[in-house]
Amino acid sequence: xxPALAAALANPAIWRGGDCAPEPAAMPSxxxxxxxxxxxxxxxxxxxxxxxxxxxxxxxxxLVLPALAxxxxxxxxxxxxxxxxxxxxxxLSAAGLDLARLIVVxxxxxxxxxxxxxxxxxxxxxxAAFAWLDLADDRALRRIAVAAREGGTWGVLWRRPGRxxxxxxxxxxxxxxxxxxxxxxxVLKRRGGDLAQPVLIDVDAPTAALPDPxxxxxxxxxxxxxxxxxxxxxxxx
Amino acid sequence: xxxxxxxxxxxxxxxxxxxxxxxxxAQPFAVTTxxxxxxxxxxxxxxxxxxxxxxxPVSATLALAPGxxxxxxxxxxxxAALAAVAAWAMQFTPTVSLAPPDAVLAEIAGSLRLFGxxxxxxxxxxxxxRDLGYTAAMAFAPTPTAALLFAxxxxxxxGRDEPPSPRQAxxxxxxxxxxxxxxxxxAPLPLAHLDLDLDAAALAMLEAAGxxxxxxxxxxxxxxxxxxxxxxxxxxxxxxxxxxxxxxxxFVPPPRYEGRLELPAAVDSVEALAFAVNRLVFELAGWxxxxxxGVGAMSLTLAHERQVAIRAGTPETRVRFALAAPxxxxxxxxxxxxxxxxxxxxxxxVVAIALASEExxxxxGRNLGLLPGDAAAAAVPLLDRLRARLGEAAxxxxxxxxxxxxxxxxxxGGGQDFSPALARAAGAxxxxxxxxxxxxxxxxxxxxxxxxxxxVEARPWVLKDGPERIESGxxxxxxxxxxxxxxxNPRGETLWIYRDHRRGIDDGxxxxxxxxx
Numbered sequence: 001x002x003p004a005l006a007a008a009l010a011n012p013a014i015w016r017g018g019d020c021a022p023e024p025a026a027m028p029s030x031x032x033x034x035x036x037x038x039x040x041x042x043x044x045x046x047x048x049x050x051x052x053x054x055x056x057x058x059x060x061x062x063l064v065l066p067a068l069a070x071x072x073x074x075x076x077x078x079x080x081x082x083x084x085x086x087x088x089x090x091x092l093s094a095a096g097l098d099l100a101r102l103i104v105v106x107x108x109x110x111x112x113x114x115x116x117x118x119x120x121x122x123x124x125x126x127x128a129a130f131a132w133l134d135l136a137d138d139r140a141l142r143r144i145a146v147a148a149r150e151g152g153t154w155g156v157l158w159r160r161p162g163r164x165x166x167x168x169x170x171x172x173x174x175x176x177x178x179x180x181x182x183x184x185x186x187v188l189k190r191r192g193g194d195l196a197q198p199v200l201i202d203v204d205a206p207t208a209a210l211p212d213p214x215x216x217x218x219x220x221x222x223x224x225x226x227x228x229x230x231x232x233x234x235x236x237x
Numbered sequence: 238x239x240x241x242x243x244x245x246x247x248x249x250x251x252x253x254x255x256x257x258x259x260x261x262x263a264q265p266f267a268v269t270t271x272x273x274x275x276x277x278x279x280x281x282x283x284x285x286x287x288x289x290x291x292x293x294p295v296s297a298t299l300a301l302a303p304g305x306x307x308x309x310x311x312x313x314x315x316x317a318a319l320a321a322v323a324a325w326a327m328q329f330t331p332t333v334s335l336a337p338p339d340a341v342l343a344e345i346a347g348s349l350r351l352f353g354x355x356x357x358x359x360x361x362x363x364x365x366x367r368d369l370g371y372t373a374a375m376a377f378a379p380t381p382t383a384a385l386l387f388a389x390x391x392x393x394x395x396g397r398d399e400p401p402s403p404r405q406a407x408x409x410x411x412x413x414x415x416x417x418x419x420x421x422x423x424a425p426l427p428l429a430h431l432d433l434d435l436d437a438a439a440l441a442m443l444e445a446a447g448x449x450x451x452x453x454x455x456x457x458x459x460x461x462x463x464x465x466x467x468x469x470x471x472x473x474x475x476x477x478x479x480x481x482x483x484x485x486x487x488f489v490p491p492p493r494y495e496g497r498l499e500l501p502a503a504v505d506s507v508e509a510l511a512f513a514v515n516r517l518v519f520e521l522a523g524w525x526x527x528x529x530x531g532v533g534a535m536s537l538t539l540a541h542e543r544q545v546a547i548r549a550g551t552p553e554t555r556v557r558f559a560l561a562a563p564x565x566x567x568x569x570x571x572x573x574x575x576x577x578x579x580x581x582x583x584x585x586x587v588v589a590i591a592l593a594s595e596e597x598x599x600x601x602g603r604n605l606g607l608l609p610g611d612a613a614a615a616a617v618p619l620l621d622r623l624r625a626r627l628g629e630a631a632x633x634x635x636x637x638x639x640x641x642x643x644x645x646x647x648x649x650g651g652g653q654d655f656s657p658a659l660a661r662a663a664g665a666x667x668x669x670x671x672x673x674x675x676x677x678x679x680x681x682x683x684x685x686x687x688x689x690x691x692x693v694e695a696r697p698w699v700l701k702d703g704p705e706r707i708e709s710g711x712x713x714x715x716x717x718x719x720x721x722x723x724x725x726n727p728r729g730e731t732l733w734i735y736r737d738h739r740r741g742i743d744d745g746x747x748x749x750x751x752x753x754x
Contacts, residue, residue: 055728055729055730056681056730056752056754057679057681057730057731057732057752057753057754058729058730058731058754059731059753059754060754061680061681061754062680062753062754077619079619083681084681085681085682085683085684085751085752086635086647086681086682086683086684087635087680087681087682088635088643088646088647088678088679088680088681088682088751089635089636089637089638089646089647089648090637090646090647090678091677091678091679091680092635092680093637094675094678095680099634099635099636099637100634102634102635103619103620103623103632103633103634104632104633104634104635104649105623105627105631105632106631106632106633107627107631112626112627112631115626116623116626116627119619119622119623120619120623123618123619123622125618125619126619177729178728178729178730179729
């Protein structure tokens with residue numbers, strides 16, 4: 001390409017059809033292969049993300065743990081609403097989460113879950129709000145997407161296996177599936193850009209490409225900046 | 238010295254009327270003396286418009302306004318209300334004194350600079366008393382007696398408006414009586430407001446002689462005046478001018494906040510209580526601010542109508558609420574109580590509410606942000622909102638617990654032990670053994686181990702890690718004897734399964750206990 005043209009195209013005001021829409025508040029996921037297909041090269045900091053699981057127990061939570069640990073190190077809370085099973089404290093703690101900044105909400109009715117999710121998304125102290133909801137209502141989903149955008153919170157709506165959503169209001173949708181012992185991430189929907197091929201990720205090996213949170217993300221950084229899921233250390237050792 | 242008098246002229250009425258939402262103020266309402274021939278003591282605006290006035294017999298009042306609501310005057314409630322206002326006023330100055338029946342005196346010279354001058358402080362106080370449900374008048378004077386006189390006479394009093402500049406050399410403190418402006422302001426005040434234990438005869442004698450104002454009394458020869466109307470009167474004049482010491486007993490705030498509010502009419506819906514609750518919350522917030530405390534837990538008691546309550550078997554409904562962290566912002570407390578109240582089912586109409594502080598803890602003032610983005614603290618923390626609406630058991634932190642049995646190796650801090658400090662300590666303790674030799678643990682644990690049945694044998698599962706023998710708990714009846722494996726099932730899911738060996742080795746059933754999510 002003509003260097004002058006390339007320089008002109010580097011202007012951030014110019015958006016090209018093949019690019020992803022700019023995502024100002026993106027945070028690195030800890031997996032460069034995943035960052036490459038996400039808009040803004042990271043998890044969107046203030047967008048509702050819908051993750052569709054074809055199976056459970058394939059490393060789906062390990063995939064998001066590095067980003068959660070970073071948010072917690074920056075002093076923000078993480079809220080999990082109606083998780084499918086019990087979040088197991090010894091494993092979460094060993095994986096580097098700050099349990100003092102993890103709030104688990106277990107409520108019965110769908111209305112309460114939805115209310116709690118919207119409150120969490122709108123709360124400024126909450127950095128990430130995950131919910132495992134059977135949400136079929138298109139309007140409720142849009143409401144939640146707006147709450148995530150206005151609250152500046154990374155919302156993840158998990159779709160458990162066999163409960164596919166009909167509505168797809170979330171601006172970013174991913175599908176996770178196991179493949180050859182790794183996790184295959186397929187982008188179902190993202191803002192701008194054509195859909196990429198599925199990427200294969202080894203969730204037990206997040207790379208150290210992240211900037212050190214102790215220098216950029218706040219004061220109470222954990223002693224171990226890049227938590228790895230259990231087993232990962234043993235395998236490397 | 239600068240004293241201010243906070244006068245609550247409509248206290249007998251407002252003790253009741255403050256519980257009323259503004260929409261109900263259109264209803265005529267009056268307070269009476271009680272007794273055999275009751276008379277009106279005070280009436281609200283709607284009643285006054287109908288022709289009701291103080292001193293009127295109740296029979297005449299009922300003829301003028303047949304729908305009027307009447308309550309008998311309650312001196313105890315007035316005294317309690319005055320004490321509550323005094324406790325609330327401690328947020329402005331530590332020197333507060335009661336001047337019964339209807340005034341609070343406070344020395345505010347040291348607070349002017351903090352609150353940005355006299356007029357701003359006055360606006361702040363008046364706005365605050367309006368939130369409490371009172372109409373107040375304020376007056377300022379160098380002496381408490383004079384402040385009270387000015388307030389009773391409806392005057393603003395004397396005193397500089399601008400905050401004293403710290404660079405200014407402190408002026409030699411002149412005796413207040415030496416200030417000519419003060420003497421001039423004092424002169425036209427009527428003597429009738431000098432509410433001392435003067436006998437009425439002395440005042441009547443002075444009035445008969447044509448002496449009704451302060452200035453006229455001061456112009457008389459001092460000795461002669463003392464001989465005729467008593468030394469007490471002269472001493473009172475001296476105190477007002479600042480020529481004699483005027484000690485006031487300091488008000489000591491109660492160690493625990495307890496506010497009670499009688500509702501003008503029985504209320505049978507929780508929403509209608511919100512307004513009255515707000516009044517008490519503002520009182521509580523002032524009390525907390527004055528003492529430098531935050532409230533950690535509070536209780537709201539709803540008293541029911543007696544007959545109905547006896548039938549329902551509940552004299553009152555008590556709602557206790559614990560906050561995640563000590564707080565004193567009225568908006569925060571109101572939001573939390575409103576959510577909590579929405580979950581209360583009233584067994585009977587409510588006639589009175591009482592708010593009490595159950596637990597308090599020192600709470601330092603919060604620095605406000607310098608730049609617009611700095612004030613990131615939410616009005617009401619998310620945790621309190623969630624717990625108020627969903628209940629304390631529904632919002633938990635999960636913490637590790639030192640125990641070998643996997644289902645007991647965690648605790649859910651939901652109730653009393655829900656403090657971030659505790660969670661942090663436990664989290665640090667739990668993450669300490671981050672030893673690479675630690676056997677793997679799943680991120681999801683099933684609430685109950687799920688029997689796998691013959692599915693394990695039918696389609697081969699890959700055992701990736703294990704066995705890890707966990708054998709423990711014979712002493713408490715919940716003994717386990719299990720071999721745990723990390724297994725991958727044919728669908729590619731990594732699970733935590735175990736073989737139960739309680740009834741023998743290698744023939745037990747397989748269970749699913751966790752998911753490596």
